[in-house]
Amino acid sequence: MNKIWLIVRKEWREVSRDKMILWTSLLLPLLFVGMTIGTVYFMQRTAASNPAAAMDDASEMNIDQLMLLPEFAGMDPFTIMIVLLVNQFLLYYLLLPLMIPMFVAVYSIIGEKQQRTLEPLLATPISVIELLTGKMLAGVIPATVLTWASYGVTILLAYFLTTPEILRVMLSPVWLLSIFLLAPLLSVTAVTVGVIISSRVNDVRLAEQLGGTLVLPLVAITIPIMMGKLLMSGEMIALASLAVALLDVALLYVGVQLFQRETILTRWK
């Protein structure tokens, strides 16, 4: 059996026995799907029952200028407000590939350190690249699959519960590039940062807290998006993906340097 796949399967077996990580990984996507569709659905229902009040709320957000932009051509202020909100939710979907692999990577490596399993593992004929790849894939695969599955469920629910305009936004290049390109790249960032942090820290919670700072830029960016000050475009997501890919290469280089047999046994704390 392929050694990388052996490591992946072993990691999943171990993680599946940790109810905390398992439930967090499953509940987060459900929460984000529920928040996205629920918020849009109930806002639309409220607006349908009282259109004047909805328009007033939207007008308070100074959306008039946005109405002049081609992205929002033909949309009323309320729909523009919903679109801004939906795009903000997109960032939540990008939290999944940042958080889930971080949990898995941190748990996996600190778990190995705490159980002192690294030395016998490193004494086998596995290469450190196979070991590192296995550990990374164990985090990247579920994070990517859960992100894509959450997106799929969101699209399905949006088709039945929201308007064609909202569905169109969710199927725009911004969403598609984010989900299918940026999300896997972010999961690689998260897992690599998890590996780097885990090499210096022996406490899972501390490592998770340190790794948690990775989501701060993403959370910070939601504010200007919600206020209509920053409009996401396909080009912007493509550029962001390129930047993250370059960051991943740099982080992977550091990760590979740290993940050498000798370094692990003599320098890791």
Add this chain to the structure above:
Amino acid sequence: MIVTKGLTRQFSPRRGSEIVAVDHLNLEIQRGEIFGLLGPNGAGKTTTVRMLSCLIAPSSGEAHVGGQAVGQDDRQIRRIVGLLTESPGLYEKLDAYTNLAFYANLYEVQDVERQVKRYLDMLGLWGRHREPVVGFSKGMKQKLAIARALIHEPQVLYLDEPTAALDPEAAKTVRDFVEELKVEGRTILLCTHNLDEAERLCDRIAVLKTRLIAVDTPSNLRRRIFGRRAQVRLRQVTPEMVDAVRALPSVHGVEQADSQLYISLDDPDAATPLIVRRLVELGGEIQQVTEQTHSLEETYLSLIKEAQ
């Protein structure tokens, strides 16, 4: 089977400072031999095992395991070597079977299921093979770790403190199992602080304290340090008896303590009858004649003291 020449390892814990963990170690361990590595904490035993397992690289010198060069044929060496680390290092949330099957697959064992069952059976763990390891006793964990080290049928086995922290019964089980492995003809390098264990199991012993202090069989080491002495208890010892014994060939010296004589000599088997005959001729009433032995612990402590 294992040969080291000038094997040295230095560490640099801080910039500018260097610690020599192993200094010019020369060893030659034969196929099928159980070789003990004794030394105080920090003597370089674990570092030696790590170098021979291709886990860390030597700073200088060379080592060969099963004819393969450390630093060049590392992957090949890892295939023929089994390692039992100081702590069992098991995946505690996984069951015993999964732990072993994972390693069997990593070592590309052909019939994983059969091999895992064989070792779990042999070590009396098959009845609990589907239980998470976290619920196992220390002895059971150690047995499982030994099974893991053997799962790929290695020619060479490194055992680092195999009975440390085990209760006497579990320690005996592990020692008995190591003796069985000796019968199978595996080469075993045993790092231990337990001198009784080393004496019982090892064909030869190396005393290490960064440098190699001594290497030989336990009995030869004893002889080298303390020589051989006969102890004779008489009803009464006279000065003539002491002088007469001292004058015998192959006797190096005689000490008297009350009614006992301690006689240093080369070959007790040949000299003792002569001593007995002479003492009887002088009217000595002999109550007991024994060869005085020193424990391996005394020998070890003496060697370590000499090295200081």
